[in-house]
Amino acid sequence: MTSGLHTDKPITSWEFPSVDDLRAEYREKNDGSSPVEPWQRISQAVFEQFLKARCDKDPLISCRFGWKVEQSTESSEGVLVEATNLHANVKRKFFTKYLVACDGASSRVRRDLAIPLDGGPV
DSSP, X not given: OOOSTTSSSOSOOOOOOOHHHHHHHHHHXXXXXXXXXXXXXXXXXXXXXXXXXXXXXXXXXXXXTTEEEEEEEEOSSOEEEEEEETTTTEEEEEEESOOOOOOOTTOHHHHHTTOOXXXXXX
């Protein structure tokens, strides 16, 4: 098997059912085990732009781009987050009722809060 930029076929591909196919599958297996809406793959750059625009409209939401979470600790009152501003090299602690971490499969937040990763890091 050969692979590279000079070949006619991609080196690899991810085959996923369409949204319509997933909806049909969910209707057929209507036992409560499927999500309400089908999942979809989307570019991180496109999704971040969409999500940030939505968050910027809400004064109760604070997006922290350019920050690295060093540790997050959950309590019954909320989440204590220790983070570093990578541009200014400043460390801060934040206490928040909710924390949304969009930091991928190797998420520090996921590990700190003991949220399992289904299917491995790829």
